[in-house]
Amino acid sequence: MAERSMIFPAAEFRDRTARLQAAMAGAGLGALLLTSAADIFYVTGFLTRFWESPARPWFVVVPAAGAPVAVIPEIGAALMRRTWLSDIRTWEAPDPRDDGIGLLAETLCGLVPERGRIGLPMGPETALRMPLADHDALGRRIAPRLFADATACLRRVREIKSGAEIARVRAICAITGRAFDRVPEFARPGCPLEAVFRAFQIACLSEGADWVSYVAGAAGPDGYADVISPADARPLTGGDVLMLDTGAVREGYFCDFDRNFAIGPVSEAVRRTHGALWEATEQVLGAIRPGLRACDVHRMLCEALQRRGAEPAGGRLGHGLGLALTEWPSLSALDETPLRAGMVLTLEPGAVVRPGRLLVHEEVVVLHETGAELLSPRAPSELPEIGG
Amino acid sequence: MAERSMIFPAAEFRDRTARLQAAMAGAGLGALLLTSAADIFYVTGFLTRFWESPARPWFVVVPAAGAPVAVIPEIGAALMRRTWLSDIRTWEAPDPRDDGIGLLAETLCGLVPERGRIGLPMGPETALRMPLADHDALGRRIAPRLFADATACLRRVREIKSGAEIARVRAICAITGRAFDRVPEFARPGCPLEAVFRAFQIACLSEGADWVSYVAGAAGPDGYADVISPADARPLTGGDVLMLDTGAVREGYFCDFDRNFAIGPVSEAVRRTHGALWEATEQVLGAIRPGLRACDVHRMLCEALQRRGAEPAGGRLGHGLGLALTEWPSLSALDETPLRAGMVLTLEPGAVVRPGRLLVHEEVVVLHETGAELLSPRAPSELPEIGG
Structure with missing residues (x-):
């Protein structure tokens, strides 16, 4: 197994996930979908300057319970395997036919019941780091599940530093x-x-x-x-x-x-x-x-x-x-x-x-x-x- | 007037705008709405590392004809005035009540007829750098105008370097x-x-x-x-x-x-x-x-x-x-x-x-x-x- 490169012990990340999951439970969210460098680093420890390249989207799903799931381009798999995550699903990006949306939809549908809501940061000081057209397509693929604003959950948790x-x-x-x-x-x-x-x-x-x-x-x-x-x-x-x-x-x-x-x-x-x-x-x-x-x-x-x-x-x-x-x-x-x-x-x-x-x-x-x-x-x- | 800080002569930017407007005409777009560092730098020469802060959105609108219009936080006005743009509209950001969306909607509605389409990059290798909820609110404010995917326009123009x-x-x-x-x-x-x-x-x-x-x-x-x-x-x-x-x-x-x-x-x-x-x-x-x-x-x-x-x-x-x-x-x-x-x-x-x-x-x-x-x-x- 590759050497772990985490900046913090896994317990730190488990605690962050638990705090997010408590906030998600309070907001009635069945999962949280993260796309930004800061949010993904916060939850996984995945640290790279490769975010500078706009070519590929990266996704991490925090389920209502249990460890987060990474849905990422294959080029990042070796680095993500050195974080505390073990469920890492990859595709060969960039793929103009389907740049991870099918795999992400399948992951979300497997984690969230049909009546569930999937939190996305939509509010102040956030931006969705994926193509807007892919976001729209994803919304159709996860139906009848709905997206909901998760800014408050993320913010309440991330604001308090360990x-x-x-x-x-x-x-x-x-x-x-x-x-x-x-x-x-x-x-x-x-x-x-x-x-x-x-x-x-x-x-x-x-x-x-x-x-x-x-x-x-x-x-x-x-x-x-x-x-x-x-x-x-x-x-x-x-x-x-x-x-x-x-x-x-x-x-x-x-x-x-x-x-x-x-x-x-x-x-x-x-x-x-x-x-x-x-x-x-x-x-x-x-x-x-x-x-x-x-x-x-x-x-x-x-x-x-x-x-x-x-x-x-x-x-x-x-x-x-x-x-x-x-x-x-x-x-x-x-x-x-x-x-x-x-x-x-x-x-x-x-x-x-x-x-x-x-x-x-x-x-x-x-x-x-x-x-x-x-x-x-x-x-x-x-x-x-x-x-x- | 403040010293100009443009990396290129204004003619270079005018040419870029003209090429974009030709592509927009071909695609039937009444305006182009840009939100990313690279797109806004391309059109205006506005160069800053302040993009590193996710706190504030920045908007540049390329109309079907004429010079682009900047709709930006007041903190960037001095720098934007040193580019070739002269129509610079600002608000005091961040504003949790309305973070530029009213001003942007007014600008777009003034530039694009009611039956017009406003291009946004939505396709591969793009992301909308503004809160998703604000994008949704903007869509309601500009109705009956519609958003349309402008990735191909931007891409065809930006791909060819001067x-x-x-x-x-x-x-x-x-x-x-x-x-x-x-x-x-x-x-x-x-x-x-x-x-x-x-x-x-x-x-x-x-x-x-x-x-x-x-x-x-x-x-x-x-x-x-x-x-x-x-x-x-x-x-x-x-x-x-x-x-x-x-x-x-x-x-x-x-x-x-x-x-x-x-x-x-x-x-x-x-x-x-x-x-x-x-x-x-x-x-x-x-x-x-x-x-x-x-x-x-x-x-x-x-x-x-x-x-x-x-x-x-x-x-x-x-x-x-x-x-x-x-x-x-x-x-x-x-x-x-x-x-x-x-x-x-x-x-x-x-x-x-x-x-x-x-x-x-x-x-x-x-x-x-x-x-x-x-x-x-x-x-x-x-x-x-x-x-x-």
């Missing part, structure tokens, strides 16, 4: 923290932003990231206009604020936090805004606890910024984190999700420096019954200055 | 070729495979990749059991074949090719199989041309391997490449797509060394009317030996 998961997020946060410590080595005045991005990714890898799924950032006087752009060739210039934000990955788990750096002396407005962001975060770090709602934390961050004379920017000021760069809930004015112990969250306040220019500050925490524990190394209270 | 696109793929292939040249510097006997993966990603970045979206590989005696696994801690050992496969990215365009290395002397079976793979590729490089079908090339590769006593492995032996790690068509027995000049393809023959162990060899080509031109630097005919 101790083993929290340790993974802590590990990648520490790795990335060391990479941020090295930014002054390469982010010198005159260095093009795209070279900074490359050097930062190299630092993340050198410090122990398995890969770097996300880097964004920007640099400019009095802050930056947006926070999702790739780098351009503009050289860092005295007076810029440089921001780097990253989702590096270790053993399938993400970090997501940023750091700001002053390239030489920066304006008083930048220093004041950075101070307000740091202090608003500090205040919420001390106040956040289970029982608050996501929107309460959003309001706390906004009010803390406003008390310090800063104008909050952006629609959400933090979010869940773990198997994906962003997860439920959103720390926004409209998200009433109650916070629970075991949630891993980012606190991500942004503030306007002047019209069209903002600063964003981000940390990662885990919620315990007693309050928040930082998983990212805390940013310095004073904006660090490079190459002054 | 000169500017081919130059981008050539550039990232050259970068990755230099990274492969450096593998003997770090892939020494005793080095854990996970350290090799990190060093290889660092080499890709150092040589000029913007980021590295995909690395897979494996090492073992007489080849490897699968080609999609992440790295483990097993050290490279004399007699192993090491394979590294990568999809590095430069300016939004991917390479996808692999290289094999012998860690010290390897078995005669490995050398013989590697020779068969190299020669089969060489033969097809000389024979592939527009007018052949994808399945013809698959058969040529299989027959060339068999003539050399090697057993073909795997369901497809190559695929399209460009804005994604893999694109249509598939070089498989079942794909009858006619090859056309301007297609960028990988040739990826695999062969069984012994049961459960295979070797895979991959190159990137562009098809001209006169035949194939290599975009990846050709692998050496003899398996290179490291640390002998």
Whole structure:
């Protein structure tokens, strides 16, 4: 038998399945059909970057009781056999005649009674990773069984991280923290932003990231206009604020936090805004606890910024984190999700420096019954200055 | 006005839109609704790694005539304004009450007459990147307009690369070729495979990749059991074949090719199989041309391997490449797509060394009317030996 490559013991996955099955029972679901990288990794431990190829769909079915069943392209069978699953059904994909739909329909019909409902994530922050036409065909093949929305089930379970998961997020946060410590080595005045991005990714890898799924950032006087752009060739210039934000990955788990750096002396407005962001975060770090709602934390961050004379920017000021760069809930004015112990969250306040220019500050925490524990190394209270 | 960040001149995008609109006219589509990173980058030049966050949907509508319209979260507006689009409609996402569906429905209803059909990619190698429940709600909001499958339109257009696109793929292939040249510097006997993966990603970045979206590989005696696994801690050992496969990215365009290395002397079976793979590729490089079908090339590769006593492995032996790690068509027995000049393809023959162990060899080509031109630097005919 091939060597097992699981990141966690099988007991961890059995527990996840049991929690999902309890949620499914409460929702009256006879099975759960998963198609996304994060959901399938969560249930099986199947970790591969092959998701980057859109050519093939992958399916895992969580039945009402018993172990999940994988219905996957043959090219993934060797890797799936190294997870805790033993019922692995494969087809030779891509097959333009039937790309796994017949095998999947047969599997679902064997696991779910005719009057049963099959849960699919259909709600916010989900997407079905299979061709839409195949989804429609599958619906006809499983009739009279029906699809039903399983977002709430998945979300309630995935939102609460186990101790083993929290340790993974802590590990990648520490790795990335060391990479941020090295930014002054390469982010010198005159260095093009795209070279900074490359050097930062190299630092993340050198410090122990398995890969770097996300880097964004920007640099400019009095802050930056947006926070999702790739780098351009503009050289860092005295007076810029440089921001780097990253989702590096270790053993399938993400970090997501940023750091700001002053390239030489920066304006008083930048220093004041950075101070307000740091202090608003500090205040919420001390106040956040289970029982608050996501929107309460959003309001706390906004009010803390406003008390310090800063104008909050952006629609959400933090979010869940773990198997994906962003997860439920959103720390926004409209998200009433109650916070629970075991949630891993980012606190991500942004503030306007002047019209069209903002600063964003981000940390990662885990919620315990007693309050928040930082998983990212805390940013310095004073904006660090490079190459002054 | 903000600095434009387009990778190509606006004329390139206008031409892409015109080609799509010609295909849409042929298919009777009143608009095309795009939701995926690759499709939206293709039409607009909107390039960001923010797609890694599943929190927000993004929409671009290509009308029957005129410029595309972006319907996107406000967080992306600054970046989208730096593309060639000018009609950019935004909402504050994520919004659990209406995450852009009202705005999108209004946009579609304004562009498409009531009897019109709105194309969505629904077919092979596509997925709808928005919540399924929102897709259903959108369908009700646009009635009596109907959705129709637009996979063929998109595919016919995206499959043919412009000169500017081919130059981008050539550039990232050259970068990755230099990274492969450096593998003997770090892939020494005793080095854990996970350290090799990190060093290889660092080499890709150092040589000029913007980021590295995909690395897979494996090492073992007489080849490897699968080609999609992440790295483990097993050290490279004399007699192993090491394979590294990568999809590095430069300016939004991917390479996808692999290289094999012998860690010290390897078995005669490995050398013989590697020779068969190299020669089969060489033969097809000389024979592939527009007018052949994808399945013809698959058969040529299989027959060339068999003539050399090697057993073909795997369901497809190559695929399209460009804005994604893999694109249509598939070089498989079942794909009858006619090859056309301007297609960028990988040739990826695999062969069984012994049961459960295979070797895979991959190159990137562009098809001209006169035949194939290599975009990846050709692998050496003899398996290179490291640390002998």
